[in-house]
Structure formats: structure tokens, C-alpha cells
Amino acid sequence: MGQYNAAIIGLGIMGRRMIANFAKHPSFKIASVWDPSKKSMEKTKADFPDIHFSETPEALINEVQPDLLYIACPPEFHKQYALKAIDAEIPLYIEKPLGVDIQESESLVEILEIKNHINAVNFVQASSEAIEKVQLLLENNELGDITGVDIILQYHQWPRVWQVEADWLRFKASGGYIREVLSHFIFVIERLFGAAKVNFAQPTYPDDPKLCETHLQAKLECGAISINIFGSVGGNGPDRQEITIWGEDKSVRISDFYLLEISEGDKWSSLVKHKVDPRSETLQRQLDNIIKLLEGHPQPLADARTALSVQKIIERLLIA
Known part of the structure; x- marks a missing residue:
């Protein structure tokens, strides 16, 4: 098992929570993060001053080239960032719900399946x-x-x-x-x-x-x-x-x-x-299963x- 570089789009409550959980997991490190909100970026910098902040989502995906992209923005924006990761062949870890528009989500699922793109949705x-x-x-x-x-x-x-x-x-x-x-x-x-x-x-x-x-x-x-x-x-x-x-x-x-x-x-x-804290404990188990997903092993993820x-x-x- 190697160490994987994770990047995060969306620095609200879940994004910042997952920064802490990725950092705690021995097989992950945070490669970069980004959010369109200046306020969210500043709050994250105050909480995690040592991590890398990208200027744009394109820079995060195409320049950082992480091993995993975690998308934690509001659900109506999930598809647009997921498509960028698919184009860059970066495995996806998407916060639930998948989306709010059924047709958009059906289209995203079809693309993921046609391309056999590695993905999981965060039903912990x-x-x-x-x-x-x-x-x-x-x-x-x-x-x-x-x-x-x-x-x-x-x-x-x-x-x-x-x-x-x-x-x-x-x-x-x-x-x-x-x-x-x-x-x-x-x-x-x-x-x-x-x-x-x-x-x-x-x-x-x-x-x-x-x-x-x-x-x-x-x-x-x-x-x-x-x-x-x-x-x-x-x-x-x-x-x-x-x-x-x-x-x-x-x-x-x-x-x-x-x-x-x-x-x-x-x-x-x-x-x-x-x-320990059951939320943190379960999120660490979830990240264990993300490792299995990335390495092609059986796992119970959604x-x-x-x-x-x-x-x-x-x-x-x-x-x-």
C-alpha cells in the first residue's frame, strides 16, 4: 500500500472535516484544495495553514494531478467538477447526494460506466x-x-x-x-x-x-x-x-x-x-475502503x- 495524494474541491463543513480525516489516515496526504468562496478559502487557511491551495479547479486537477479528487461542494455543482476529473482520468470520491437534477446525474453515471471510471459516493x-x-x-x-x-x-x-x-x-x-x-x-x-x-x-x-x-x-x-x-x-x-x-x-x-x-x-x-469518536472512526474505515477501491480490491462502497x-x-x- 502506497501513499495517495488527495485533492478537495469544496471547503465547507464536509470539505474541512475530510481534510482532517485524510491527514489522519496513514495512506493519504492532501495535495491541494480549492473553493470558489474567498471566505471558505480563508477559513481553511486559518485551520490548515500548511496545505497547498490551488487558484482554480483546473489548476488543482491538471497541474496537481492528484490520485483522488474528493468533491464536497453543493450537489448542483458535482457533475461539472466530476467531468473535469474524468477527462483527467482522476478517480472520484463524491459527497452525497450525487446531484439534484435526475437527468444530469443519469448522464454522469452513464459516462462513468462507459469509461469504467473509478468512483465512490460518500455514504459513510x-x-x-x-x-x-x-x-x-x-x-x-x-x-x-x-x-x-x-x-x-x-x-x-x-x-x-x-x-x-x-x-x-x-x-x-x-x-x-x-x-x-x-x-x-x-x-x-x-x-x-x-x-x-x-x-x-x-x-x-x-x-x-x-x-x-x-x-x-x-x-x-x-x-x-x-x-x-x-x-x-x-x-x-x-x-x-x-x-x-x-x-x-x-x-x-x-x-x-x-x-x-x-x-x-x-x-x-x-x-x-x-x-473513539464514532464519526471519525467510521470515516477512517471509509478511507480504508477508498484505498481498496483505488487498488482494485473488493469493498462495500456506494x-x-x-x-x-x-x-x-x-x-x-x-x-x-
């Missing part, structure tokens, strides 16, 4: 220990017949306090928690139970037509398994992000993406013991075709 649950354990429980039929799945997302405010600098997240055009968070859970149910179909969706929007959704009630099906979704914004209390898989013998619940619990009766018991399936469901759920 692909590398989650919690999902690995749930897959084993399902394969061994330890939960019994699955009677249903519930997904609950509840936020005191959206964007959340730590996200407010990413102002685009509050707008309908490309933001909202359905795209930003629910997409992770749609990836999970399709990974565990196969292709999902939307039976019913009722999103609620504010009076301002530019703003993103506040509430969602929806029902999906994965084969014979019903998936119930409830989302809301507002009210004082802790945020909730959880998926519960109800089985006739045992049930499991994943909270905040990483915390796995199991129940055989009237209480939940933890199944995963994290030694590719663009998988992400397109998720995107189609998400965009359907957003139709009032």
Missing part, C-alpha cells in the same frame, strides 16, 4: 460497523421475519447550529434535510433490503417558496417490507436521527448513524462499542449508480 454507512452487524443479523435470520422499518428525523432547527455557515442547506433548490440526511437512510434500506419504491409521500414547505421542507410523511416498500418515514423541524428537544428495523424475534435500532442497539423485549442494549437510485427516491419524496 457503507463502512459502518453498525451496518455490518445488522447485515450479519439479517443473513443469519436472527431477527426473524421483518415486520417493518421506521425512520424518524426530528430537528430543533434546520440547518442545525453547526451547519448554518452552509446557507444553501436552507433552500429548496439543493438543500433540506431530506437530501442531506434522509438520503443516508435510503441508502441503508436499499443496501439491506433491495430496491425501494415510493408508495406515498407528503412533504410540507414554508410559505416562502425558496425555502426547503419542514415536514415529511412517507411510506416506501422494499419488496414486502414497509418503510415508514417521519420527518419534522421545530420544537425544543434533542434531535433524532434513527432507523428501527422491527423483527418478530429481535429488533435493532441505529441512532445518529453509528449507534446500534438491539431489543428482545422491553429495553434496548448496545451492540457496538466505539473506542458507487454513482447506487447513489443515483437513492437520488431518484429522494427527489420523488420532495414532490408536494
Whole structure:
């Protein structure tokens, strides 16, 4: 295993988080970064003064020539930077969602597949220990017949306090928690139970037509398994992000993406013991799998075709 040069386009919350995680991983180093926002570039320079900053995305791709390009800008810009990397034959690591325009994403996936271009989309649950354990429980039929799945997302405010600098997240055009968070859970149910179909969706929007959704009630099906979704914004209390898989013998619940619990009766018991911060731990596992992807080894990462399936469901759920 060698050391790979990673470059980043997009220096918002996820871009800066991934700078730290790439730097922590022994097989990666940051070759260069770029963002169209002067403010984001300056904030990144303050946090990471020793890394290289490119003047343009073209310079980052064509002059730096990294081994991997991580795209972390808002999703409507993913395709334009991905195409530049494809032309330069640079493997792609794209932040989810893949995009917001279905036709654009279909075109991108077609190009990636025709050219057999190395790519992954950052659904971190692909590398989650919690999902690995749930897959084993399902394969061994330890939960019994699955009677249903519930997904609950509840936020005191959206964007959340730590996200407010990413102002685009509050707008309908490309933001909202359905795209930003629910997409992770749609990836999970399709990974565990196969292709999902939307039976019913009722999103609620504010009076301002530019703003993103506040509430969602929806029902999906994965084969014979019903998936119930409830989302809301507002009210004082802790945020909730959880998926519960109800089985006739045992049930499991994943909270905040990483915390796995199991129940055989009237209480939940933890199944995963994290030694460090679970977010960082899972991102390091994700980068381990990116190495496997680059070196041609089997790995569980989501590719663009998988992400397109998720995107189609998400965009359907957003139709009032």
C-alpha cells in the first residue's frame, strides 16, 4: 500500500472535516484544495495553514494531478467538477447526494460506466460497523421475519447550529434535510433490503417558496417490507436521527448513524462499542475502503449508480 495524494474541491463543513480525516489516515496526504468562496478559502487557511491551495479547479486537477479528487461542494455543482476529473482520468470520491437534477446525474453515471471510471459516493454507512452487524443479523435470520422499518428525523432547527455557515442547506433548490440526511437512510434500506419504491409521500414547505421542507410523511416498500418515514423541524428537544428495523424475534435500532442497539423485549442494549469518536472512526474505515477501491480490491462502497437510485427516491419524496 502506497501513499495517495488527495485533492478537495469544496471547503465547507464536509470539505474541512475530510481534510482532517485524510491527514489522519496513514495512506493519504492532501495535495491541494480549492473553493470558489474567498471566505471558505480563508477559513481553511486559518485551520490548515500548511496545505497547498490551488487558484482554480483546473489548476488543482491538471497541474496537481492528484490520485483522488474528493468533491464536497453543493450537489448542483458535482457533475461539472466530476467531468473535469474524468477527462483527467482522476478517480472520484463524491459527497452525497450525487446531484439534484435526475437527468444530469443519469448522464454522469452513464459516462462513468462507459469509461469504467473509478468512483465512490460518500455514504459513510457503507463502512459502518453498525451496518455490518445488522447485515450479519439479517443473513443469519436472527431477527426473524421483518415486520417493518421506521425512520424518524426530528430537528430543533434546520440547518442545525453547526451547519448554518452552509446557507444553501436552507433552500429548496439543493438543500433540506431530506437530501442531506434522509438520503443516508435510503441508502441503508436499499443496501439491506433491495430496491425501494415510493408508495406515498407528503412533504410540507414554508410559505416562502425558496425555502426547503419542514415536514415529511412517507411510506416506501422494499419488496414486502414497509418503510415508514417521519420527518419534522421545530420544537425544543434533542434531535433524532434513527432507523428501527422491527423483527418478530429481535429488533435493532441505529441512532445518529453509528449507534446500534438491539431489543428482545422491553429495553434496548448496545451492540457496538466505539473506542473513539464514532464519526471519525467510521470515516477512517471509509478511507480504508477508498484505498481498496483505488487498488482494485473488493469493498462495500456506494458507487454513482447506487447513489443515483437513492437520488431518484429522494427527489420523488420532495414532490408536494
